Amino acid sequence: MKKRLKDAIIIAIMTFVVSFILFFILFGEIRWVSLMGTALGAFIGSYFLLPLLNKRNAN
Secondary structure, three states: OOHHHHHHHHHHHHHHHHHHHHHHHHHOOOOHHHHHHHHHHHHHHHHHHHHHHHHHHHO
16 A cells, blocks of 8 residues: 555544544534544545645755
8 A cells, every 4th residue: 555545544544533532522422424524634635735735845
């Protein structure tokens, strides 16, 4: 598995877990649509946007 994909999956899982705990603490229930959207956004952001930003900062 590519390092980029592996890192994106790890970030998405970590975001999912943290969001799960925070949603339970803040709202008293799990809002699954928001939870999935947050995890998906973290995956997309870390897979597509982070390499672009790293490349821009390296130059």
